[in-house]
Amino acid sequence: MIIQKSTAPRISEFDPENFSFGNMFTDHMVICEYEDGKWGEVKLMPYGPLPFTPAMMGVNYGQACFEGMKAYKDKDSQVFIFRPEKNFSRINKSASRLAMPEIPAEVFLEGLKALVDLDRDWIPYGEGNSLYIRPLIFATEEALKARISNKYMFAIVATPAKSYYSAPVSVKISDYYSRAANGGVGFAKAAGNYAASFYPTQLANEEGYEQIIWTDDSTHEYFEESGTMNVFVRINDTIYTPPTSEKILDGVTRDSFIQLANKRGIELKVEPISVKSVIEAHKNGTLKEIWGVGTAVVTTVFKAIGYQGEKLELPQLPLEESFALTLQKDLVDLQTNVAEDPFGWRVLVEKSI
Template sequence: MIIHKSTNPRISSFDPENFSFGNTFIDHMIICEFEDGKWGDVQLVPYGQLPFSPAMMGVNYGQACFEGMKAYKDKDGKVFLFRPEKNFARINKSASRLAMPEVTEEMFLEGLKALVDIDRNWIPQGEGMSLYIRPLIFATEEALKARIANKYMFAIVATPAKSYYTEPVSVKISDFYSRAANGGVGSAKAAGNYAASFYPTKLAMEEGYDQIIWTDDSTHEFFEESGTMNVFVRINDKIYTPPTSEKILDGITRDSFIALANKRGIEMKIEPISVKAVVEAQKNGTLKEVWGVGTAVVTSVFQALGYKGEKLMLPILTLEDSFALTLQKDLVDIQTNNAEDPFGWRVLVEKNILETV
């Protein structure tokens, strides 16, 4: 690894009580370039601008994917990653689907640990606090040719994070727009998936909703995802979540919720969720909770579902009564080292890694 430490670090001006998530960046980043059929040296460099052309193929043809993950600092100042091997596997799955070169485990994990270690002072402590980390791969070749690019960049950047949604939200069940289609790239974290979701979400927000529950593209009769999250439904005391597919992202938070529900002995059904069944459950009082899960938000509880012009209200439950909030607490306690980790999900980031690189 080639290391260029910042000569003008900004950490002294960082206020962990007052910062903007997604716009505040740590002092360093990881970059690595692919050319002539191979990856070059991984570089840890000061965070900053990179020179690219408007003819860059990633901008013109959309060869770009990313991951979302977090680092946490416990009460003793120890720093942990959460299931990074899953993010490594998934970014390569996305890269493969977009005809981009896969990264090596050493590039991904060692680069990640080195970055988190050198900028560990940027990780805020406290409830809901973390460092949000964004690994990404994108085509950099300068060419206006609709083909697979020959040059790419792998990068990792990071921003301090706090609680995403603090209040229950209202979501609209989509009966027209879809997030993904059969044979498409819904199971990849392709940048274009998110761009395509912005317009339908804008329309939903104009109707007074915060997000969308995406439904299947062919019939709009089954739940798929919610916004940028996987979706869970509780009817009576059973939890349902759709199975992953080429249209539904294999969420790491989703997988963790399933494991934690099973550990608690909560009945968990991984099967298609019909819109009709959810609406009927709301009408007869058996629909207890609907929520979304994802890296940034962890858990977003829904207070209302919009469907065909009607707003269907949901009960707002306390921690003692809510499966969503109980499983969220179980997960966050493991992530932040406030509970035992029976699954081996936490990965300690040792101090001074760069001295041994």
């Protein structure tokens, strides 16, 4: 690995008490280029712009995917990353679906740890705070040809993060737009998936909703995801979440919630969730909670759902009664080294650079 430390670090400009997510980046980034059928040397270098032209194939034909993960700092200034092998596996699954070369483990994992180690001072202390890490791969060949690119770049950048949604949100159940279709790329973290979701979300925003619950593309009768999150529904004391498929992302936070619920002995069923059953549960008073989970948000509790012109208010339960908030606390305590890690998910980043 080539390591070039910044000669003009910006850490002094970072105020951990006053910052917004995703607008300030750490002092360094990881870069690795693919050409002539092989990956080159990993470079850990100062963060900054890169030379590309509008003819770059990733911009024109959409060969681009990414991951989202976090690093955490405990009270003793130890730094941890969370389940990195899951993100490594998933980015390669996404890359393969988009006909891009898979990233070697040493490029992804060693580059990740080196960046987090070097920029560990950017990880803010405090509840809900972390360092959000964005590994990504995109086509870089300069050619206006609708084919598989011959050149790619793998990169990792990082930005300080705090709680994404601090308050419960209202969501609209989509009965027209869909996030993904059978045979498509819904299971991949393809950049185009997010671009296609913005317009329907904008329409929902105009109706007073912060996000959308996506439904299946053929009938719109079943929940799939919510916004950029996996979705959970609690009816009485049972949690339901849709099974992953070629349309639903295999979320790391989703999988963690499932295992934490099982550890607590909470009944959880991975099965299709029909819109009809949720509306009926609301009517008869058995619908207790709906929430979304993801790396950036961890957990977002929904306060209302909109469906076919009607807005249905949801109970807002205190921590001791809420499965969503209880499992969120379990997860965050584990990630931040407050609680024991019986799963082996927490990975210590040794200080070596």
